[in-house]
Amino acid sequence: MKVELNGVSKWYGNLVAVNDVSMVLEPGVTGLLGPNGAGKTTVLHMMAGFLAPSRGRVLLDGEPTWRNPPVYAKLGLVSEREAVHGFLTAWQFVLASAKLHKLPQPEAAARRALELVEMTDAQDRRIETYSKGMRQRTRVAAALVHDPAVLLLDEPFNGMDPRQRMHMMRLLHDMGANGRTVLFSSHILEEVEQVSGTVQVIVAGRLAASGDYRGIRRLMTNRPHVFTIRSTDDRRLAVALVNEASVAGVDIDPALGLTVRASDYGTFTRALPKIALTTGVRVEQLLPTDESLESVFSYLVAA
Amino acid sequence: MNMTIASITLRGLFGRRRFLLLLPMPLMLLGLAWLADALGAAAEDWTPPIVVGLGFAVVLPVMALIVGTGVLGSEIDDGTLVHVLTKPLPRRDIILAKLAVAFAVSTLVTGVPMFLIGLIAGSGQLALGLLAAAAAGSLAYSALFLALSLLTRRPVLVGLAYVLLWEGLLGNVLKGTRFLSIQQYAVSIADHIAQSPQMPVHSSISLPVAAALALVVSVAFTVLAVDRLRSFSVAGETS
Numbered sequence: 001m002k003v004e005l006n007g008v009s010k011w012y013g014n015l016v017a018v019n020d021v022s023m024v025l026e027p028g029v030t031g032l033l034g035p036n037g038a039g040k041t042t043v044l045h046m047m048a049g050f051l052a053p054s055r056g057r058v059l060l061d062g063e064p065t066w067r068n069p070p071v072y073a074k075l076g077l078v079s080e081r082e083a084v085h086g087f088l089t090a091w092q093f094v095l096a097s098a099k100l101h102k103l104p105q106p107e108a109a110a111r112r113a114l115e116l117v118e119m120t121d122a123q124d125r126r127i128e129t130y131s132k133g134m135r136q137r138t139r140v141a142a143a144l145v146h147d148p149a150v151l152l153l154d155e156p157f158n159g160m161d162p163r164q165r166m167h168m169m170r171l172l173h174d175m176g177a178n179g180r181t182v183l184f185s186s187h188i189l190e191e192v193e194q195v196s197g198t199v200q201v202i203v204a205g206r207l208a209a210s211g212d213y214r215g216i217r218r219l220m221t222n223r224p225h226v227f228t229i230r231s232t233d234d235r236r237l238a239v240a241l242v243n244e245a246s247v248a249g250v251d252i253d254p255a256l257g258l259t260v261r262a263s264d265y266g267t268f269t270r271a272l273p274k275i276a277l278t279t280g281v282r283v284e285q286l287l288p289t290d291e292s293l294e295s296v297f298s299y300l301v302a303a
Numbered sequence: 304m305n306m307t308i309a310s311i312t313l314r315g316l317f318g319r320r321r322f323l324l325l326l327p328m329p330l331m332l333l334g335l336a337w338l339a340d341a342l343g344a345a346a347e348d349w350t351p352p353i354v355v356g357l358g359f360a361v362v363l364p365v366m367a368l369i370v371g372t373g374v375l376g377s378e379i380d381d382g383t384l385v386h387v388l389t390k391p392l393p394r395r396d397i398i399l400a401k402l403a404v405a406f407a408v409s410t411l412v413t414g415v416p417m418f419l420i421g422l423i424a425g426s427g428q429l430a431l432g433l434l435a436a437a438a439a440g441s442l443a444y445s446a447l448f449l450a451l452s453l454l455t456r457r458p459v460l461v462g463l464a465y466v467l468l469w470e471g472l473l474g475n476v477l478k479g480t481r482f483l484s485i486q487q488y489a490v491s492i493a494d495h496i497a498q499s500p501q502m503p504v505h506s507s508i509s510l511p512v513a514a515a516l517a518l519v520v521s522v523a524f525t526v527l528a529v530d531r532l533r534s535f536s537v538a539g540e541t542s
Contacts, residue, residue, distance in 0.1 A: 048389070050537040067533050073391040079537070083382030085311060087318040093386075099307045100390040142386065 001061045001074060001149040001181050002026060003047055008056035010042050017042045019205040020056070025150075025183055029176035031192030031213070032185040034202035040185040041080060043202065044154050047183070048077040060150060073101070076143035080154035080185075082135050086128030090119050090138040093127060097142040113141040118167060132159035140168070151175060153184040157191050169195045224248055225265045229272075230257040230285040237281045244271050257285070308387060308400035312374050316408065319377065324369055325408075328362045329416040336420040346424040346501040354433065355504055358417060359489050363440050364466040367409045371448025372458045374401045379452060385537060394532040402449055402525060409441035424501040432497030440489035443517045446524035447485065453531035481507060488517040 003025040010018040018039045034040050045051040046058050049065035049072075058065050065071050085093060094113050098106035114120050117137040122130065127138060136159060143151065153172075157165050172195050176182045186192050192199055192213060199216055201209040209216050231237045234257055238250045241260060246267035251259040262268035276283045316322055332353065339349035378384040387397060414437035421430025447465070451458040470486045481487040491506035491513035508516070 045537050069394065070391045072389050077389045079385055081382045085315060085383050087314055096307050096311060100387065100392060
Protein backbone atom coordinates (compact mmCIF):
# COMPACT_ATOMS: atom_id res chain seq x y z
CA MET A 1 0.00 0.00 0.00
CA LYS A 2 1.35 3.41 -0.95
CA VAL A 3 1.42 6.70 0.89
CA GLU A 4 1.72 9.68 -1.41
CA LEU A 5 2.49 13.31 -0.71
CA ASN A 6 1.94 15.58 -3.68
CA GLY A 7 3.34 19.09 -3.34
CA VAL A 8 2.41 19.23 0.32
CA SER A 9 2.95 22.41 2.30
CA LYS A 10 1.88 23.33 5.79
CA TRP A 11 2.06 26.80 7.22
CA TYR A 12 0.96 28.40 10.44
CA GLY A 13 0.38 32.07 9.77
CA ASN A 14 3.68 33.31 8.43
CA LEU A 15 5.62 30.27 9.57
CA VAL A 16 6.18 27.63 6.92
CA ALA A 17 6.60 24.28 8.66
CA VAL A 18 6.62 22.07 5.58
CA ASN A 19 7.41 23.41 2.15
CA ASP A 20 6.32 21.70 -1.06
CA VAL A 21 7.20 18.13 -0.12
CA SER A 22 6.44 15.32 -2.56
CA MET A 23 7.25 11.72 -1.80
CA VAL A 24 5.90 8.24 -2.30
CA LEU A 25 6.30 5.61 0.38
CA GLU A 26 6.34 2.08 -0.97
CA PRO A 27 6.12 -1.15 1.01
CA GLY A 28 9.27 -1.60 3.08
CA VAL A 29 10.82 0.51 5.78
CA THR A 30 11.53 4.17 5.15
CA GLY A 31 13.35 6.43 7.55
CA LEU A 32 12.27 10.05 7.83
CA LEU A 33 15.45 11.77 8.86
CA GLY A 34 16.03 15.34 9.87
CA PRO A 35 17.21 17.56 12.68
CA ASN A 36 14.82 18.55 15.46
CA GLY A 37 12.36 21.15 14.28
CA ALA A 38 12.73 20.23 10.61
CA GLY A 39 9.07 19.36 10.18
CA LYS A 40 9.19 15.57 10.51
CA THR A 41 6.34 15.43 13.00
CA THR A 42 4.27 17.78 10.88
CA VAL A 43 4.76 15.52 7.85
CA LEU A 44 3.88 12.47 9.91
CA HIS A 45 0.78 14.07 11.35
CA MET A 46 -0.39 15.07 7.90
CA MET A 47 0.10 11.48 6.72
CA ALA A 48 -1.85 10.26 9.74
CA GLY A 49 -4.77 12.62 9.14
CA PHE A 50 -4.13 14.77 12.19
CA LEU A 51 -3.28 17.92 10.28
CA ALA A 52 -4.77 19.39 7.15
CA PRO A 53 -2.17 20.24 4.52
CA SER A 54 -2.30 23.95 3.65
CA ARG A 55 -1.58 22.99 0.07
CA GLY A 56 -1.13 19.72 -1.78
CA ARG A 57 -2.56 16.29 -1.19
CA VAL A 58 -1.79 13.49 1.24
CA LEU A 59 -3.13 10.18 0.01
CA LEU A 60 -3.13 6.71 1.50
CA ASP A 61 -3.94 4.11 -1.10
CA GLY A 62 -5.44 6.90 -3.20
CA GLU A 63 -7.66 8.26 -0.43
CA PRO A 64 -7.12 11.48 1.50
CA THR A 65 -6.26 10.97 5.16
CA TRP A 66 -7.69 14.25 6.44
CA ARG A 67 -11.25 14.03 7.82
CA ASN A 68 -11.45 10.42 6.71
CA PRO A 69 -11.57 8.07 9.74
CA PRO A 70 -12.04 4.87 7.65
CA VAL A 71 -8.33 5.10 6.66
CA TYR A 72 -7.42 4.05 10.20
CA ALA A 73 -8.47 0.51 9.32
CA LYS A 74 -5.32 0.42 7.18
CA LEU A 75 -3.12 2.78 9.16
CA GLY A 76 -1.37 2.56 12.50
CA LEU A 77 0.22 5.54 14.24
CA VAL A 78 2.68 5.68 17.11
CA SER A 79 3.00 9.34 17.98
CA GLU A 80 5.99 10.80 19.77
CA ARG A 81 4.05 11.99 22.77
CA GLU A 82 3.95 9.07 25.17
CA ALA A 83 0.43 9.71 26.36
CA VAL A 84 -1.37 6.57 27.41
CA HIS A 85 -4.26 5.87 29.71
CA GLY A 86 -2.07 5.10 32.71
CA PHE A 87 -4.91 3.58 34.70
CA LEU A 88 -5.28 0.72 32.21
CA THR A 89 -3.07 -2.34 32.00
CA ALA A 90 -1.31 -3.04 28.71
CA TRP A 91 -3.74 -5.88 28.10
CA GLN A 92 -6.78 -3.66 28.66
CA PHE A 93 -5.30 -0.90 26.56
CA VAL A 94 -4.46 -3.10 23.57
CA LEU A 95 -7.71 -5.02 23.89
CA ALA A 96 -9.64 -1.72 23.89
CA SER A 97 -7.81 -0.78 20.69
CA ALA A 98 -8.79 -4.10 19.13
CA LYS A 99 -12.41 -3.57 20.13
CA LEU A 100 -12.44 -0.02 18.79
CA HIS A 101 -11.19 -1.44 15.49
CA LYS A 102 -14.18 -3.80 15.67
CA LEU A 103 -11.94 -6.78 15.01
CA PRO A 104 -13.76 -10.13 14.89
CA GLN A 105 -11.54 -11.68 17.59
CA PRO A 106 -10.25 -8.82 19.72
CA GLU A 107 -8.68 -11.03 22.41
CA ALA A 108 -6.65 -13.02 19.91
CA ALA A 109 -5.52 -9.85 18.14
CA ALA A 110 -4.50 -8.21 21.41
CA ARG A 111 -2.57 -11.30 22.47
CA ARG A 112 -0.75 -11.46 19.15
CA ALA A 113 0.16 -7.76 19.26
CA LEU A 114 1.49 -7.98 22.81
CA GLU A 115 3.54 -11.05 21.92
CA LEU A 116 4.98 -9.21 18.95
CA VAL A 117 6.38 -6.45 21.18
CA GLU A 118 7.33 -8.89 23.97
CA MET A 119 5.05 -7.33 26.55
CA THR A 120 3.13 -10.42 27.65
CA ASP A 121 5.00 -10.75 30.96
CA ALA A 122 4.01 -7.29 32.16
CA GLN A 123 0.66 -7.04 30.42
CA ASP A 124 -1.40 -7.18 33.60
CA ARG A 125 0.32 -4.27 35.30
CA ARG A 126 -1.01 -0.74 35.02
CA ILE A 127 0.73 1.25 32.29
CA GLU A 128 1.64 4.04 34.74
CA THR A 129 4.05 1.59 36.43
CA TYR A 130 5.98 0.97 33.18
CA SER A 131 9.32 2.32 32.06
CA LYS A 132 9.42 4.60 29.05
CA GLY A 133 10.48 1.77 26.75
CA MET A 134 7.67 -0.49 27.97
CA ARG A 135 5.11 2.24 27.38
CA GLN A 136 6.48 2.73 23.93
CA ARG A 137 6.16 -0.97 23.15
CA THR A 138 2.63 -1.00 24.52
CA ARG A 139 1.74 1.86 22.21
CA VAL A 140 3.29 0.03 19.30
CA ALA A 141 1.22 -3.05 20.19
CA ALA A 142 -1.94 -0.92 20.19
CA ALA A 143 -1.00 0.53 16.81
CA LEU A 144 -0.32 -2.94 15.39
CA VAL A 145 -3.33 -4.71 16.79
CA HIS A 146 -5.32 -4.50 13.54
CA ASP A 147 -2.31 -5.54 11.46
CA PRO A 148 -2.24 -2.31 9.44
CA ALA A 149 -0.75 -2.13 5.97
CA VAL A 150 0.82 1.21 6.82
CA LEU A 151 2.56 1.99 10.10
CA LEU A 152 3.81 5.46 11.00
CA LEU A 153 6.08 5.96 14.01
CA ASP A 154 7.38 9.26 15.35
CA GLU A 155 10.80 8.88 17.00
CA PRO A 156 10.04 5.30 18.08
CA PHE A 157 13.45 4.60 19.61
CA ASN A 158 13.38 7.48 22.08
CA GLY A 159 13.79 6.30 25.64
CA MET A 160 14.53 2.70 24.74
CA ASP A 161 17.49 0.80 26.09
CA PRO A 162 19.83 -0.85 23.55
CA ARG A 163 18.17 -4.25 23.79
CA GLN A 164 14.69 -2.83 23.32
CA ARG A 165 16.01 -0.72 20.48
CA MET A 166 17.41 -3.76 18.70
CA HIS A 167 14.15 -5.58 19.19
CA MET A 168 12.11 -2.68 17.83
CA MET A 169 14.44 -2.36 14.86
CA ARG A 170 14.02 -6.04 14.10
CA LEU A 171 10.26 -5.71 14.41
CA LEU A 172 10.11 -2.81 11.97
CA HIS A 173 12.47 -4.56 9.62
CA ASP A 174 10.32 -7.71 9.63
CA MET A 175 7.17 -5.71 9.01
CA GLY A 176 8.81 -4.03 6.05
CA ALA A 177 10.02 -7.39 4.73
CA ASN A 178 6.45 -8.70 5.00
CA GLY A 179 5.20 -6.06 2.62
CA ARG A 180 4.00 -3.42 5.10
CA THR A 181 4.71 0.22 4.46
CA VAL A 182 6.59 1.42 7.53
CA LEU A 183 7.75 4.98 8.06
CA PHE A 184 9.59 6.11 11.14
CA SER A 185 11.11 9.46 11.94
CA SER A 186 14.41 10.01 13.65
CA HIS A 187 17.04 12.66 14.09
CA ILE A 188 19.76 10.05 14.51
CA LEU A 189 21.42 8.86 11.33
CA GLU A 190 22.62 5.56 12.77
CA GLU A 191 19.08 4.51 13.72
CA VAL A 192 17.86 5.07 10.21
CA GLU A 193 20.88 3.34 8.78
CA GLN A 194 20.29 0.16 10.74
CA VAL A 195 16.64 -0.31 9.90
CA SER A 196 15.83 1.13 6.57
CA GLY A 197 17.04 0.94 3.04
CA THR A 198 15.37 4.13 1.94
CA VAL A 199 15.59 7.50 3.57
CA GLN A 200 13.71 10.75 3.19
CA VAL A 201 15.71 13.62 4.61
CA ILE A 202 13.85 16.73 5.71
CA VAL A 203 15.65 19.93 6.56
CA ALA A 204 13.88 23.18 7.42
CA GLY A 205 10.58 21.91 6.08
CA ARG A 206 11.95 20.87 2.71
CA LEU A 207 12.75 17.46 1.32
CA ALA A 208 16.54 17.64 1.15
CA ALA A 209 17.39 14.17 -0.05
CA SER A 210 15.54 11.03 -0.87
CA GLY A 211 16.53 7.51 -1.74
CA ASP A 212 19.01 4.86 -0.73
CA TYR A 213 20.69 5.58 2.59
CA ARG A 214 24.18 4.56 1.46
CA GLY A 215 24.39 7.33 -1.09
CA ILE A 216 23.17 9.85 1.46
CA ARG A 217 25.59 8.51 4.02
CA ARG A 218 28.45 8.93 1.55
CA LEU A 219 27.39 12.50 0.87
CA MET A 220 27.43 13.14 4.58
CA THR A 221 30.83 11.62 5.34
CA ASN A 222 32.59 12.99 2.25
CA ARG A 223 31.73 16.59 2.95
CA PRO A 224 34.49 19.05 3.91
CA HIS A 225 35.18 19.20 7.62
CA VAL A 226 36.27 22.29 9.49
CA PHE A 227 38.64 22.13 12.44
CA THR A 228 40.09 24.79 14.67
CA ILE A 229 43.61 24.14 15.90
CA ARG A 230 45.69 25.85 18.56
CA SER A 231 49.37 25.09 18.60
CA THR A 232 52.70 26.42 19.85
CA ASP A 233 53.41 27.89 16.37
CA ASP A 234 50.31 28.35 14.24
CA ARG A 235 52.11 29.91 11.26
CA ARG A 236 54.65 27.13 10.89
CA LEU A 237 51.97 24.47 11.22
CA ALA A 238 49.87 26.26 8.60
CA VAL A 239 52.73 26.15 6.08
CA ALA A 240 53.14 22.42 6.65
CA LEU A 241 49.38 21.78 6.44
CA VAL A 242 49.01 23.50 3.08
CA ASN A 243 51.24 20.76 1.61
CA GLU A 244 48.90 18.04 2.90
CA ALA A 245 46.62 16.69 0.18
CA SER A 246 43.55 16.32 2.41
CA VAL A 247 43.66 20.00 3.40
CA ALA A 248 41.55 22.30 1.24
CA GLY A 249 42.35 25.57 2.97
CA VAL A 250 43.86 27.20 6.03
CA ASP A 251 43.01 30.51 7.73
CA ILE A 252 45.16 32.13 10.35
CA ASP A 253 43.52 34.17 13.04
CA PRO A 254 45.72 35.40 15.90
CA ALA A 255 42.83 35.16 18.31
CA LEU A 256 41.24 31.86 17.25
CA GLY A 257 44.26 30.00 15.96
CA LEU A 258 44.09 28.02 12.74
CA THR A 259 40.91 27.18 10.90
CA VAL A 260 41.50 24.21 8.63
CA ARG A 261 39.11 22.93 5.97
CA ALA A 262 39.78 19.26 5.31
CA SER A 263 38.29 17.47 2.33
CA ASP A 264 38.53 14.07 3.95
CA TYR A 265 37.93 13.56 7.64
CA GLY A 266 39.86 10.31 8.09
CA THR A 267 42.96 11.18 6.09
CA PHE A 268 43.33 14.57 7.71
CA THR A 269 42.99 13.36 11.29
CA ARG A 270 45.58 10.66 10.62
CA ALA A 271 47.99 13.06 8.91
CA LEU A 272 47.89 15.86 11.47
CA PRO A 273 49.93 14.16 14.24
CA LYS A 274 52.66 13.22 11.76
CA ILE A 275 52.87 16.75 10.37
CA ALA A 276 53.02 18.20 13.85
CA LEU A 277 55.77 15.78 14.77
CA THR A 278 57.95 16.50 11.71
CA THR A 279 57.58 20.29 12.05
CA GLY A 280 58.20 20.14 15.78
CA VAL A 281 55.00 22.04 16.61
CA ARG A 282 52.92 20.95 19.57
CA VAL A 283 49.16 20.83 18.92
CA GLU A 284 47.38 22.10 22.02
CA GLN A 285 43.80 21.86 20.84
CA LEU A 286 41.97 20.27 17.92
CA LEU A 287 38.27 20.95 17.63
CA PRO A 288 35.96 19.78 14.86
CA THR A 289 33.66 22.78 14.43
CA ASP A 290 30.84 21.48 12.28
CA GLU A 291 30.00 18.14 13.80
CA SER A 292 26.50 19.09 14.82
CA LEU A 293 23.81 17.24 12.98
CA GLU A 294 22.36 20.52 11.80
CA SER A 295 25.52 21.32 9.90
CA VAL A 296 25.53 17.88 8.33
CA PHE A 297 21.99 18.42 7.17
CA SER A 298 22.55 21.94 5.97
CA TYR A 299 25.47 20.66 3.95
CA LEU A 300 23.11 18.11 2.42
CA VAL A 301 20.71 20.86 1.50
CA ALA A 302 23.45 22.77 -0.24
CA ALA A 303 24.67 19.64 -2.08
CA MET B 304 -23.28 3.61 21.90
CA ASN B 305 -19.65 2.57 21.86
CA MET B 306 -19.22 0.85 25.22
CA THR B 307 -15.43 0.66 24.94
CA ILE B 308 -15.11 4.43 24.72
CA ALA B 309 -17.74 4.93 27.40
CA SER B 310 -15.98 2.61 29.83
CA ILE B 311 -12.54 4.13 29.22
CA THR B 312 -14.05 7.59 29.63
CA LEU B 313 -15.75 6.60 32.85
CA ARG B 314 -12.57 5.08 34.25
CA GLY B 315 -10.60 8.14 33.22
CA LEU B 316 -13.11 10.39 34.93
CA PHE B 317 -13.16 8.45 38.19
CA GLY B 318 -9.43 7.83 38.07
CA ARG B 319 -8.59 11.51 38.15
CA ARG B 320 -8.38 13.34 41.40
CA ARG B 321 -10.66 16.10 40.26
CA PHE B 322 -13.52 13.68 40.47
CA LEU B 323 -13.35 14.22 44.22
CA LEU B 324 -14.46 17.78 43.51
CA LEU B 325 -17.81 16.36 42.51
CA LEU B 326 -18.71 15.23 45.99
CA PRO B 327 -18.62 18.25 48.37
CA MET B 328 -21.00 20.58 46.52
CA PRO B 329 -23.99 18.24 46.16
CA LEU B 330 -23.47 17.10 49.75
CA MET B 331 -23.36 20.70 50.93
CA LEU B 332 -26.55 21.45 49.03
CA LEU B 333 -28.26 18.48 50.56
CA GLY B 334 -26.91 19.36 54.00
CA LEU B 335 -28.21 22.93 53.77
CA ALA B 336 -31.69 21.74 52.79
CA TRP B 337 -31.72 19.23 55.61
CA LEU B 338 -30.50 21.87 58.09
CA ALA B 339 -33.11 24.42 57.00
CA ASP B 340 -35.82 21.82 57.34
CA ALA B 341 -34.51 20.58 60.69
CA LEU B 342 -34.44 24.12 62.04
CA GLY B 343 -38.11 24.38 61.23
CA ALA B 344 -37.98 26.81 58.31
CA ALA B 345 -40.91 26.63 55.92
CA ALA B 346 -40.07 24.93 52.64
CA GLU B 347 -41.35 27.86 50.55
CA ASP B 348 -38.84 30.08 52.36
CA TRP B 349 -35.72 28.00 51.87
CA THR B 350 -36.28 26.39 48.46
CA PRO B 351 -35.79 29.58 46.36
CA PRO B 352 -32.32 30.38 47.76
CA ILE B 353 -31.10 26.78 48.15
CA VAL B 354 -32.60 25.03 45.13
CA VAL B 355 -32.59 27.89 42.64
CA GLY B 356 -29.94 30.27 43.96
CA LEU B 357 -27.44 27.57 44.80
CA GLY B 358 -28.58 24.35 43.14
CA PHE B 359 -29.46 25.48 39.64
CA ALA B 360 -27.27 28.58 39.55
CA VAL B 361 -24.06 27.06 40.93
CA VAL B 362 -24.03 23.34 41.69
CA LEU B 363 -25.59 22.07 38.45
CA PRO B 364 -23.43 24.13 36.04
CA VAL B 365 -20.23 23.63 38.01
CA MET B 366 -20.74 19.86 38.28
CA ALA B 367 -21.57 19.67 34.58
CA LEU B 368 -18.49 21.80 33.83
CA ILE B 369 -16.18 19.50 35.77
CA VAL B 370 -17.64 16.40 34.18
CA GLY B 371 -18.22 17.80 30.68
CA THR B 372 -14.68 19.08 30.29
CA GLY B 373 -13.32 16.00 32.08
CA VAL B 374 -14.66 13.47 29.59
CA LEU B 375 -12.93 15.03 26.59
CA GLY B 376 -10.87 18.08 27.56
CA SER B 377 -8.52 16.16 29.80
CA GLU B 378 -7.89 13.57 27.07
CA ILE B 379 -7.09 16.39 24.67
CA ASP B 380 -4.74 17.96 27.23
CA ASP B 381 -2.78 14.80 27.93
CA GLY B 382 -2.85 13.55 24.34
CA THR B 383 -4.58 10.23 25.00
CA LEU B 384 -7.42 11.22 22.68
CA VAL B 385 -5.15 10.34 19.75
CA HIS B 386 -5.49 6.65 20.63
CA VAL B 387 -9.23 6.88 20.24
CA LEU B 388 -9.04 8.98 17.09
CA THR B 389 -6.72 6.58 15.24
CA LYS B 390 -9.57 4.13 14.97
CA PRO B 391 -11.93 3.82 11.99
CA LEU B 392 -14.85 5.06 14.06
CA PRO B 393 -17.38 7.66 12.98
CA ARG B 394 -16.58 10.74 15.08
CA ARG B 395 -20.26 10.84 15.99
CA ASP B 396 -19.86 7.57 17.95
CA ILE B 397 -17.00 9.03 19.97
CA ILE B 398 -18.88 12.21 20.86
CA LEU B 399 -22.11 10.38 21.68
CA ALA B 400 -20.29 7.98 24.01
CA LYS B 401 -18.59 10.89 25.77
CA LEU B 402 -21.84 12.83 25.96
CA ALA B 403 -23.68 9.85 27.42
CA VAL B 404 -21.08 9.47 30.16
CA ALA B 405 -21.07 13.19 30.95
CA PHE B 406 -24.86 13.29 31.02
CA ALA B 407 -25.17 10.20 33.21
CA VAL B 408 -22.55 11.30 35.74
CA SER B 409 -23.83 14.91 35.92
CA THR B 410 -27.38 13.72 36.37
CA LEU B 411 -26.26 11.32 39.08
CA VAL B 412 -24.36 13.91 41.11
CA THR B 413 -26.94 16.69 40.73
CA GLY B 414 -30.25 14.93 40.07
CA VAL B 415 -30.10 12.59 43.06
CA PRO B 416 -29.45 15.34 45.64
CA MET B 417 -32.08 17.53 43.97
CA PHE B 418 -34.58 14.68 44.15
CA LEU B 419 -33.82 14.16 47.84
CA ILE B 420 -34.18 17.89 48.47
CA GLY B 421 -37.63 17.75 46.91
CA LEU B 422 -38.52 14.99 49.33
CA ILE B 423 -37.12 16.97 52.25
CA ALA B 424 -39.32 19.87 51.18
CA GLY B 425 -42.20 17.45 51.50
CA SER B 426 -43.35 17.09 47.90
CA GLY B 427 -42.89 14.06 45.67
CA GLN B 428 -43.98 16.15 42.72
CA LEU B 429 -41.30 18.71 43.49
CA ALA B 430 -38.72 15.93 43.79
CA LEU B 431 -39.63 14.65 40.31
CA GLY B 432 -39.58 18.15 38.86
CA LEU B 433 -36.14 18.83 40.30
CA LEU B 434 -34.82 15.51 39.01
CA ALA B 435 -36.19 16.14 35.51
CA ALA B 436 -34.78 19.66 35.51
CA ALA B 437 -31.36 18.47 36.68
CA ALA B 438 -31.35 15.84 33.94
CA ALA B 439 -32.37 18.30 31.22
CA GLY B 440 -29.83 20.84 32.47
CA SER B 441 -27.12 18.16 32.65
CA LEU B 442 -27.74 17.18 29.04
CA ALA B 443 -27.61 20.73 27.69
CA TYR B 444 -24.60 21.73 29.79
CA SER B 445 -22.75 18.51 28.92
CA ALA B 446 -23.22 19.12 25.19
CA LEU B 447 -22.09 22.73 25.61
CA PHE B 448 -18.96 21.93 27.64
CA LEU B 449 -18.07 18.98 25.41
CA ALA B 450 -18.16 21.27 22.38
CA LEU B 451 -16.20 23.93 24.28
CA SER B 452 -13.45 21.36 24.89
CA LEU B 453 -12.97 21.20 21.12
CA LEU B 454 -13.49 24.90 20.40
CA THR B 455 -11.04 26.39 22.89
CA ARG B 456 -7.90 25.41 24.69
CA ARG B 457 -9.36 26.75 27.93
CA PRO B 458 -12.80 25.13 28.12
CA VAL B 459 -13.04 25.42 31.91
CA LEU B 460 -12.36 29.15 31.82
CA VAL B 461 -14.76 29.83 28.97
CA GLY B 462 -17.37 27.59 30.59
CA LEU B 463 -17.03 29.42 33.89
CA ALA B 464 -17.32 32.75 32.10
CA TYR B 465 -20.55 31.58 30.49
CA VAL B 466 -21.99 30.36 33.77
CA LEU B 467 -20.90 33.29 35.92
CA LEU B 468 -21.07 36.22 33.52
CA TRP B 469 -23.78 35.28 31.07
CA GLU B 470 -26.15 33.26 33.22
CA GLY B 471 -25.26 34.74 36.58
CA LEU B 472 -24.73 38.41 35.91
CA LEU B 473 -26.48 39.23 32.65
CA GLY B 474 -29.32 36.86 33.43
CA ASN B 475 -30.26 39.07 36.37
CA VAL B 476 -29.91 42.33 34.50
CA LEU B 477 -31.21 41.62 31.02
CA LYS B 478 -34.34 39.53 31.02
CA GLY B 479 -33.93 38.67 27.34
CA THR B 480 -30.90 36.52 28.03
CA ARG B 481 -33.08 33.94 29.77
CA PHE B 482 -33.87 32.43 26.39
CA LEU B 483 -30.16 31.68 26.01
CA SER B 484 -29.60 30.42 29.51
CA ILE B 485 -29.53 26.72 30.31
CA GLN B 486 -30.07 27.61 33.95
CA GLN B 487 -33.38 29.28 33.07
CA TYR B 488 -34.50 26.23 31.08
CA ALA B 489 -33.79 24.02 34.09
CA VAL B 490 -35.59 26.29 36.54
CA SER B 491 -38.60 26.54 34.24
CA ILE B 492 -38.79 22.78 33.75
CA ALA B 493 -38.58 22.23 37.50
CA ASP B 494 -41.22 24.84 38.18
CA HIS B 495 -43.72 23.63 35.60
CA ILE B 496 -43.40 19.94 36.44
CA ALA B 497 -43.47 20.49 40.20
CA GLN B 498 -46.18 23.18 40.30
CA SER B 499 -45.53 23.01 43.97
CA PRO B 500 -46.31 25.60 46.62
CA GLN B 501 -43.10 24.43 48.30
CA MET B 502 -41.08 26.14 45.58
CA PRO B 503 -42.63 29.52 44.78
CA VAL B 504 -40.62 30.42 41.69
CA HIS B 505 -42.19 32.20 38.78
CA SER B 506 -40.44 31.06 35.67
CA SER B 507 -41.13 33.12 32.60
CA ILE B 508 -40.54 30.41 30.00
CA SER B 509 -43.25 27.85 29.36
CA LEU B 510 -42.48 24.15 29.73
CA PRO B 511 -42.61 23.25 26.02
CA VAL B 512 -40.40 26.20 25.12
CA ALA B 513 -37.90 25.45 27.89
CA ALA B 514 -37.75 21.76 26.98
CA ALA B 515 -37.46 22.50 23.28
CA LEU B 516 -34.71 25.08 23.83
CA ALA B 517 -32.77 22.66 26.05
CA LEU B 518 -33.06 20.04 23.35
CA VAL B 519 -32.02 22.43 20.59
CA VAL B 520 -28.97 23.53 22.58
CA SER B 521 -28.03 19.90 23.27
CA VAL B 522 -28.35 18.81 19.65
CA ALA B 523 -26.67 21.90 18.21
CA PHE B 524 -23.59 21.66 20.42
CA THR B 525 -23.36 17.90 19.86
CA VAL B 526 -23.41 18.38 16.08
CA LEU B 527 -20.80 21.12 16.44
CA ALA B 528 -18.62 18.87 18.60
CA VAL B 529 -18.80 16.04 16.05
CA ASP B 530 -17.76 18.39 13.28
CA ARG B 531 -14.88 19.85 15.32
CA LEU B 532 -13.67 16.38 16.23
CA ARG B 533 -13.54 15.45 12.52
CA SER B 534 -11.06 18.28 12.03
CA PHE B 535 -9.11 17.57 15.19
CA SER B 536 -5.51 18.62 14.63
CA VAL B 537 -2.42 17.65 16.52
CA ALA B 538 0.28 20.26 16.25
CA GLY B 539 3.79 18.95 15.78
CA GLU B 540 5.79 19.29 18.94
CA THR B 541 9.17 19.32 17.34
CA SER B 542 8.28 21.61 14.50
